[in-house]
Amino acid sequence: IFVLGPSSSGKTTLCDALSKELDIRPPQYIKEVARNVMKTHGFTRDDTDTYEMQYAIMAAQLEAEERAAAALQTMVVDGPRLILSDRSAIDPIVYASTAEAPGALDRRHRLMGDAALQRMLPSYRGSLFVVLEPVTEWLEDDGVRSLEDPERYNRVLFATLRELGIPYVKLGAEMKNIRARVDLVL
Numbered sequence: 001i002f003v004l005g006p007s008s009s010g011k012t013t014l015c016d017a018l019s020k021e022l023d024i025r026p027p028q029y030i031k032e033v034a035r036n037v038m039k040t041h042g043f044t045r046d047d048t049d050t051y052e053m054q055y056a057i058m059a060a061q062l063e064a065e066e067r068a069a070a071a072l073q074t075m076v077v078d079g080p081r082l083i084l085s086d087r088s089a090i091d092p093i094v095y096a097s098t099a100e101a102p103g104a105l106d107r108r109h110r111l112m113g114d115a116a117l118q119r120m121l122p123s124y125r126g127s128l129f130v131v132l133e134p135v136t137e138w139l140e141d142d143g144v145r146s147l148e149d150p151e152r153y154n155r156v157l158f159a160t161l162r163e164l165g166i167p168y169v170k171l172g173a174e175m176k177n178i179r180a181r182v183d184l185v186l
Contacts, residue, residue: 003130003132009133009135011087014185017181018182018186029083030061034057034091036060049104051111058116059116061091069123088124090164098152125167131168134154171185
């Protein structure tokens, strides 16, 4: 299960609730990859337009997904074998594509052609991608989050998912109740 959407759309809140409901813990619950990369590499939101930042985030996300999949193979699990991720390796492609700096299309193509991403695409195509629509009153500037245009972000995200053949379900901004959100995903 991959939960995507623009900043402050409720991704982490939904993922935290799903992890409790489904009893999914790290490494099968992947979260805060971008924040960790930004912190360890010294990136800020001013670097959002750079290939270096988006590639580092994509590579770290894919590594976390591979670790989660490998750990699942060695675990004894009652019920379905699930990975839950707050974002995916598709997000850096979207951020690169919506950047205002020149070269956005080149950055997008370079990220989309990455061999590790190409290896993950079959798995993505068989996964549940949940895309959250922006909730204006939830927008919060914490100094780290990108403050991209959330409608533009989702337009590019939907187009990217379609281009890569990744099915998704959309969760509308009118659904703000966390229990209703969890129920919809499950």
